[in-house]
Amino acid sequence: MSFKRGDVMINRVLVAVDGSSHSLKAVEYASEIGAGCNATVHILTVLKPQQSEKVSKELRDFAQLEHMQGSDLDTMKRLSADLLAHAADIARDRGVKDVKSSVEAGPTARTIVDIAAKSGADMIVIGSRGLGNIEATLRGGVSHRVELLAKCPVLTVK
Numbered sequence: 001m002s003f004k005r006g007d008v009m010i011n012r013v014l015v016a017v018d019g020s021s022h023s024l025k026a027v028e029y030a031s032e033i034g035a036g037c038n039a040t041v042h043i044l045t046v047l048k049p050q051q052s053e054k055v056s057k058e059l060r061d062f063a064q065l066e067h068m069q070g071s072d073l074d075t076m077k078r079l080s081a082d083l084l085a086h087a088a089d090i091a092r093d094r095g096v097k098d099v100k101s102s103v104e105a106g107p108t109a110r111t112i113v114d115i116a117a118k119s120g121a122d123m124i125v126i127g128s129r130g131l132g133n134i135e136a137t138l139r140g141g142v143s144h145r146v147e148l149l150a151k152c153p154v155l156t157v158k
Contacts, residue, residue: 015029016045024127027087085101124152
């Protein structure tokens with residue numbers, strides 16, 4: 001199947017990141033698509049409600065290595081800001097002119113889909129595996145749930 005120029009319009013791409021290698025690779029794909037279409041790339045990270053209350057031991061150790069001090073929620077927000085800044089740098093390096101980013105809290109898949117709908121995203125790009133691999137194995141992956149819930153195309157990156 002081929003598309004004539006103009007048949008498919010991609011003006012806004014939402015990419016979800018969690019710091020995993022798959023999610024950062026998703027940023028690369030979203031950025032290539034965004035740059036090629038002159039589209040806005042919206043980079044989103046979602047904090048689960050329990051994450052916003054308590055930071056894991058691994059993240060707490062990382063925060064200490066980076067000399068970050070403050071409450072768990074403050075630390076989580078700073079780590080998220082660092083992740084989003086890194087992802088935005090990747091997008092700009094790949095030629096994206098309009099990069100937006102945000103941190104949301106809620107159930108991961110549903111929040112990604114809700115933000116995509118609210119922002120008018122024409123496509124969602126997400127890594128196939130995130131940082132919660134054990135949970136994904138037991139309950140089904142976030143990327144799979146996003147594919148089921150989304151009203152727009154979803155590109156899952158391995």
